[in-house]
Amino acid sequence: MPGLAPSEIRQQFPIFSHHPELAYLDNAATTQKPRAVIDGLAAFYEKQNANIHRGIYSLSAQATLQYEQVRRKVAALIGAPGPGSIVYTSGATAGINLVASSFLLPRLRPGDEVLISAMEHHANLIPWQMACRQAGARLGVIPMSPVGELDMAAFRQMLSGRVKMLAITHLSNTLGTINPVEEMTALAHRKGIPVLVDGAQSAAHLEIDVAGWGVDFFAFSGHKLFGPTGIGILYGRAEHLEAMQPVIFGGDMVRNVTFEETSFAAPPQRFEAGTTHIAGVIGLGCAVDFVSRLDRPAVRARVEALGQYARALLAEIPGLRFIGEARQAGAIVSFVLDRVHPHDLATFLSAEHIAVRAGHHCTQPIMQYYGIPGTTRASFTLYNTREEAERLAAQVREAQKFFT
Amino acid sequence: MNEKLKQLYQSVILQHNNHPVGYGKREGSAYTLDAYNPLCGDRFQLFFSLEDGRITGLGFHGYGCAISKAATSVLVKHLEGQPVQRALEMCRAFEAVVQPDAPAPSATEEDFEAFAAAREFPGRLKCATLSWEEISRFLEAQGVGG
Numbered sequence: 001m002p003g004l005a006p007s008e009i010r011q012q013f014p015i016f017s018h019h020p021e022l023a024y025l026d027n028a029a030t031t032q033k034p035r036a037v038i039d040g041l042a043a044f045y046e047k048q049n050a051n052i053h054r055g056i057y058s059l060s061a062q063a064t065l066q067y068e069q070v071r072r073k074v075a076a077l078i079g080a081p082g083p084g085s086i087v088y089t090s091g092a093t094a095g096i097n098l099v100a101s102s103f104l105l106p107r108l109r110p111g112d113e114v115l116i117s118a119m120e121h122h123a124n125l126i127p128w129q130m131a132c133r134q135a136g137a138r139l140g141v142i143p144m145s146p147v148g149e150l151d152m153a154a155f156r157q158m159l160s161g162r163v164k165m166l167a168i169t170h171l172s173n174t175l176g177t178i179n180p181v182e183e184m185t186a187l188a189h190r191k192g193i194p195v196l197v198d199g200a201q202s203a204a205h206l207e208i209d210v211a212g213w214g215v216d217f218f219a220f221s222g223h224k225l226f227g228p229t230g231i232g233i234l235y236g237r238a239e240h241l242e243a244m245q246p247v248i249f250g251g252d253m254v255r256n257v258t259f260e261e262t263s264f265a266a267p268p269q270r271f272e273a274g275t276t277h278i279a280g281v282i283g284l285g286c287a288v289d290f291v292s293r294l295d296r297p298a299v300r301a302r303v304e305a306l307g308q309y310a311r312a313l314l315a316e317i318p319g320l321r322f323i324g325e326a327r328q329a330g331a332i333v334s335f336v337l338d339r340v341h342p343h344d345l346a347t348f349l350s351a352e353h354i355a356v357r358a359g360h361h362c363t364q365p366i367m368q369y370y371g372i373p374g375t376t377r378a379s380f381t382l383y384n385t386r387e388e389a390e391r392l393a394a395q396v397r398e399a400q401k402f403f404t
Numbered sequence: 405m406n407e408k409l410k411q412l413y414q415s416v417i418l419q420h421n422n423h424p425v426g427y428g429k430r431e432g433s434a435y436t437l438d439a440y441n442p443l444c445g446d447r448f449q450l451f452f453s454l455e456d457g458r459i460t461g462l463g464f465h466g467y468g469c470a471i472s473k474a475a476t477s478v479l480v481k482h483l484e485g486q487p488v489q490r491a492l493e494m495c496r497a498f499e500a501v502v503q504p505d506a507p508a509p510s511a512t513e514e515d516f517e518a519f520a521a522a523r524e525f526p527g528r529l530k531c532a533t534l535s536w537e538e539i540s541r542f543l544e545a546q547g548v549g550g
Contacts, residue, residue, distance in 0.1 A: 341469035351409040373445035
């Protein structure tokens with residue numbers, strides 16, 4: 001297993017040789033890219049570029065092979081039964097939207113319910129809200145406690161016969177909370193409710209076992225998993241994908257076309273109309289290779305310990321309050337500082353080469369729950385160090401002195 | 405702390421942020437404008453009336469970063485009591501100070517100059533202009549109406 005030490009892992013990310021001072025703590029927004037992914041993308045365009053499927057010439061056949069091989073790699077990474085259940089999308093958002101409009105909407109009736117949680121990203125909220133509005137259904141919201149943990153007792157009570165879908169984040173991008181998706185899936189399935197898990201934040205850091213958990217759908221983005229932007233994955237159980245109609249029509253997704261009628265290709269091609277982001281798929285394959293070679297449980301333990309270390313340092317700062325203090329949490333640390341606005345703090349930290357995110361993080365309902373306009377968020381991953389956490393805490397103190 | 409950032413937040417901005425002019429909710433104003441940036445959540449209400457073509461009773465309330473709050477405070481300080489046309493000119497003068505693509509500002513208010521450093525921080529430009537753009541739109545509509 002190559003290089004668990006952050007310094008060794010860090011060397012594989014060219015951005016840090018171009019910005020040696022950079023403490024990049026915005027990994028929940030997007031991760032940096034390892035050399036292998038950048039080289040993989042470049043190599044594809046330089047040496048292998050051709051459109052996939054139906055190309056008889058060898059370059060196209062080779063590109064098709066590579067493109068389809070990535071499905072197997074992704075399936076292995078997330079514990080999916082096979083490549084047929086892996087749909088390429090533009091990202092987690094597109095995957096969730098596809099499920100909402102193609103799987104849920106046709107079966108949603110007036111008076112039905114869709115359950116989400118109080119900590120969802122807008123991408124796992126608005127698609128369901130719109131589907132409910134269209135069908136005359138109701139959006140139910142599983143409440144959370146002030147530390148940012150879901151109220152499981154309330155959740156159990158909400159699982160009525162009217163519920164047609166549960167959509168839940170695995171790891172909250174704002175609070176850091178890790179939700180018990182396996183347990184929630186089992187409870188929902190007892191009532192016959194299909195479950196989508198938003199894995200945008202978890203795919204890079206947690207072990208994913210979609211078949212073991214029995215989830216119906218799992219969506220994530222390549223760019224938060226050290227891969228390219230504009231490429232993502234929707235895992236869906238075979239029987240669901242089979243039953244779903246495509247929402248985007250065009251080339252490469254059909255079986256037979258006449259002026260009167262069209263029959264569609266089998267999944268997953270059915271959902272991949274037009275020329276897809278082929279290079280992105282190849283790059284994602286390189287990213288999956290990169291993370292698959294690591295000792296994932298060891299990396300997770302180290303990154304979560306780093307998050308805890310950052311929390312411990314920040315906790316000593318008077319007037320600093322964490323937003324999200326769940327017992328099960330990833331290395332995402334959100335906080336507010338008395339009398340210092342998150343944007344002023346982020347601007348100050350930027351001048352010290354510390355990249356954090358400030359604002360509502362596409363979770364406005366969480367901000368409303370806590371009665372705050374935004375937070376400052378530091379999110380860590382495998383190339384981050386304790387020294388960076390120390391710099392963060394020290395500069396938050398400096399900013400506090402400067403602004404108050 | 406680097407020099408550009410010091411410049412940006414130099415005493416004028418921190419002074420106005422910590423001791424804003426005309427801060428507080430007001431009852432009985434003829435007009436209330438809502439200056440809101442949905443991207444960051446900063447939101448100020450501007451309260452005022454128009455008497456004999458002049459802005460009166462100008463004040464503000466709300467929440468935002470130091471730059472947006474200070475910019476709103478400076479707005480209140482400079483536009484209170486001004487005739488609509490003069491106020492509009494000041495809006496344009498302020499905009500000229502902060503917009504990176506605007507022509508270099510001529511002699512202008514000292515308070516405005518403090519915001520010139522915002523040019524170096526494109527991500528923060530909207531903070532400086534939030535309230536100014538809102539009142540500017542209102543004043544322009546007044547001009548059109550008569």
